[in-house]
Structure formats: C-alpha cells, structure tokens
Amino acid sequence: MADFKSVATYLDVLPETIQTYLLDNHLLERVQAMMVNPQFTNGRELMDAYHFPEDMAYNCILFEGKSGHNLINIATLVPFGKRVDSKMIKK
Numbered sequence: 001m002a003d004f005k006s007v008a009t010y011l012d013v014l015p016e017t018i019q020t021y022l023l024d025n026h027l028l029e030r031v032q033a034m035m036v037n038p039q040f041t042n043g044r045e046l047m048d049a050y051h052f053p054e055d056m057a058y059n060c061i062l063f064e065g066k067s068g069h070n071l072i073n074i075a076t077l078v079p080f081g082k083r084v085d086s087k088m089i090k091k
Contacts, residue, residue, distance in 0.1 A: 004032040
C-alpha cells in the first residue's frame, strides 16, 4: 500500500504557491502526500507499482486561459479513468 505522510514532510519539494496555500489554510496536518518514482508515465503504472486502489486515484488536470487581460489557471481533480469536459471548466 502507498506510504502517505503529512505533506509537511515534503514542503521543500513543493512550489512556493502550494506551500503558501497549505500554510495559509492550516492544511499541513490534514493533507497527505507520498514521493513517487518520476519514471512512471501514467496512472495505471503508478497504481500497480504502489498497490494504490483505483477508487482512491485522481488525476490533476491543469487549464490555463485568459479573461480580458487576466491570465487564469485552474486545477481540477478527476477520478482515475474518467474524462473531463473542458467546456464545463470554461463556464
């Protein structure tokens, strides 16, 4: 099974924006993470290697767009094996 630890264990490898969000929202002890081998190219390989249950797996999909002169970034979690309708994200 996957070896999850408090995300505080991995703060040094997280982008500063994620660190700030976690700290500002008091989430360090509520969010868990694990280090994975970066050679895996898809979720199926990752789940098989770490014996991770499929019903707990999500993909993080990133979108970037513009609204006027503002650049907007959106991250959404999608259950493994499901598709996301990008038209819904635009709304």
